[in-house]
Amino acid sequence: MLPTFIIGLREGLEAALIVGIIAAFLRQRGQGLGAMWIGVGTALTLSLAVGLALKALEHALPQREQEALETVIGVIAVVFVTGMILWMHRHARDLKRNLEGDIGAALGKGGGLALAVMAFLAVLREGFETSVFLLATLSAAQSGFLASLGAALGLALSVAIGWGIYLGGVKLDLGRFFRWTGAFLILVAAGLTLQALRTAHEAGWLLAGQRQVADLAALVAPGSVQSALITGVLGIPADPRLVEVLGWAAYLIPVTLIVFWPRRLRPDAQGALRLRLGGAGALVLLAAGLALGWPKAEPAVRMQAPxxxxxxxxxxxxxxxxxxRDAILSVAGQRLSLPLSQAEVTPERHQGLAATHRYLKSSRELSDLPARIGLQELVTLTGGRLPVGLNPARHPGPYAATWQRIDKVDLWTASGALLDAEGRTDLVLTLSQGGLQTSRVLRIERMPDGETAGAWRIDPAVVAQNARALRTAEQARIEARFWAGALPLFLLLGALALIVPALRAARRRSLSTFQEARS
Incomplete structure (x- = not known):
């Protein structure tokens, strides 16, 4: 409730301040307020429509897309509130005087219509920001009702202050007000940063840095005062993750230093230039260290198994x-290679991993086995039983024998490594002659040379070991893509954001010095 109250109060106050000063100007000059109120009402309607449309869109989406939308809204809200905090930090002391100057200029140029447009734009801008910021805060709130009530109370108080300014009975130290509410909003925005990182993970966008760094369950028990403060106000969950804590600190520390660093200790223009360049250099070094020094993990996978x-x-x-190149079966000293290039390939999930499924089939004649076989030898090969359909009196043998081995293998690989395999070996004996009018095809379990047939698979213990190793390696690759890829890129962009204005300031100083020297 408290975060939304402060948001409603602070955001609403800026719009109410502008509207109140405009109304006071119009009243002093005897002009009507109708056009201004039309502009204010239109802006409020549009802002409310934006908020309701975003909320309806969020509810209409599937769960993962909802998390993605919450992430986008959270990021936009953090950008909005940060810009507002920094702008107010620079202009709060002179805000009312500057507004009165702008309003006077607008009144001189376009009269009441210009002021009505000015009120419309001011309320529309604050309304858009408030809608996005409140929507992000409501999504992270423990109680939607209390959060909504806090926003309503904050907006109502801001309207009351604006009315007091219009009547001339309220004198507000805007500098001090925006400074201390800014301190609170920095904490809220840091919590929103953390929540945006969490919803980004739930949306499947951020899979790295998810190691839990603390267990705050005892501290933020549901319904407790600590939970209302830490989770409800500051947005810190009971199970903060590494990337969330880093994001929280990366927002909170620099913004707090920018806003609250004592003025007497602030560097001059030359010192600020050196500070920006030094900060940019530190970011570049950190990016290079992460990109070059992050360990590369390879899966410890057994490529052969019983x-x-x-x-x-x-x-x-x-x-x-x-x-x-090959899947290799080694049985009783005999080696059979099945070329992977001849496999039927389909992607699928196996053992919880994104895998490549290959189906291989091999059929070959066994020419080193007897070309003729007697009835008793046949009975021995078929396990002591006479094959169905053979009559010793009518089919006494010996028979002409053709031997064939058929292998079928299902192979799963992940990242080019062995994950799982299973298959079947069929030994086929085709008989002719020996009294047979037509050829007879038999499937047997054991050849004369001892080679066996039947279904098989690789040892499940090896499959489980390989799956664990591949999952570990995949997570390591995800971590590397973030810590050694995406994060260094963001750090370089941050360095660029420091370098560009620093170089522009240095160029302006050089031109100013050059012009002074010429004059």
């Missing part, structure tokens, strides 16, 4: 391995 049956029994002398 093969097990569907029942979990380890297949002796059987391993699956992955190279850059």
């Amino acid at each position: 093969m097990v049956t569907a029942d979990g029994e380890t297949l002796s002398d059987a391993q699956f391995s992955l190279s850059s």
